[in-house]
Amino acid sequence: MILVRKPGVPDRPIALVGKRLFGNPDEVFLQSKPKRGLLTSAETRSIALSQLDLGPTSIVWDVGAGSGSVSIEAAMIAAEGAVYAIEMDPEDHGLIKSNADTFGVTNLTPILGKAPEAWEDIPDPDCIFIGGAGRHVRGIIEPAFARLKPGGRIVLNIGSIENLHEVHELLQRLAGEARATMINIAHSTYQLERHRFESLNPTFLITAIKPVKS
Numbered sequence: 001m002i003l004v005r006k007p008g009v010p011d012r013p014i015a016l017v018g019k020r021l022f023g024n025p026d027e028v029f030l031q032s033k034p035k036r037g038l039l040t041s042a043e044t045r046s047i048a049l050s051q052l053d054l055g056p057t058s059i060v061w062d063v064g065a066g067s068g069s070v071s072i073e074a075a076m077i078a079a080e081g082a083v084y085a086i087e088m089d090p091e092d093h094g095l096i097k098s099n100a101d102t103f104g105v106t107n108l109t110p111i112l113g114k115a116p117e118a119w120e121d122i123p124d125p126d127c128i129f130i131g132g133a134g135r136h137v138r139g140i141i142e143p144a145f146a147r148l149k150p151g152g153r154i155v156l157n158i159g160s161i162e163n164l165h166e167v168h169e170l171l172q173r174l175a176g177e178a179r180a181t182m183i184n185i186a187h188s189t190y191q192l193e194r195h196r197f198e199s200l201n202p203t204f205l206i207t208a209i210k211p212v213k214s
Helices: 042-052 069-077 090-103 134-147 161-175
Strands: 059-063 082-087 108-112 127-130 153-158 179-183 186-191 194-199 203-209
Touching (some): 042 069, 059 069, 069 090, 127 134, 134 153, 153 161, 161 203
Parallel strands (some): 059 082, 059 127, 127 153
Antiparallel strands (some): 153 203, 179 203, 186 194
16 A cells, blocks of 8 residues: 655644644743743753653653643653643643643643642553652652553653752662763854854753563
8 A cells, every 4th residue: 555645735633733743842832931941842852752752552640740841742642642741830730731722632631739649540650751840859759650650661850960869869779770861952043143052051861660570
């Protein structure tokens, strides 16, 4: 069988023309203006999603989901699965709903609440992304890891060196192995009749896989 694409016919619904499966520009997501800059950047988001190793039917937790950029793109990749976006800020919780409507995802469930209590009644995940727990991240990892299915992945986005050390050490103990990746992005900008690079703050991703008991 040979499939031939018809010229001029879009490959996605009209409402989603111009939107990507993942790595969408930050500007397409609604954000809380006082907290702008806390959104997981497009580049970091793309790498995090690849490290989550999502499948079509994956069950995903996004803890500290913010305005939902990771949740939404995870929902589009795991189109036959389910994504739970856990966020304690009511304003951001509302933005998750609005952004999900914009992208037309129907397999995303926003949950307003504080971890770990907020995830008591949802299914165990195949993968977990933690991106917005701040200084409280250490207290979230162990209960999240306990719910993670064997063979599942947990990925954390860490902004400070102090948290990097603590989280890496904890995941090493829980999983036996953890991998840290530093992401250092610079974008070109035109200043004083010259092109220069403007750097974003470095950020870190830590990934671990829950061992399968033999």
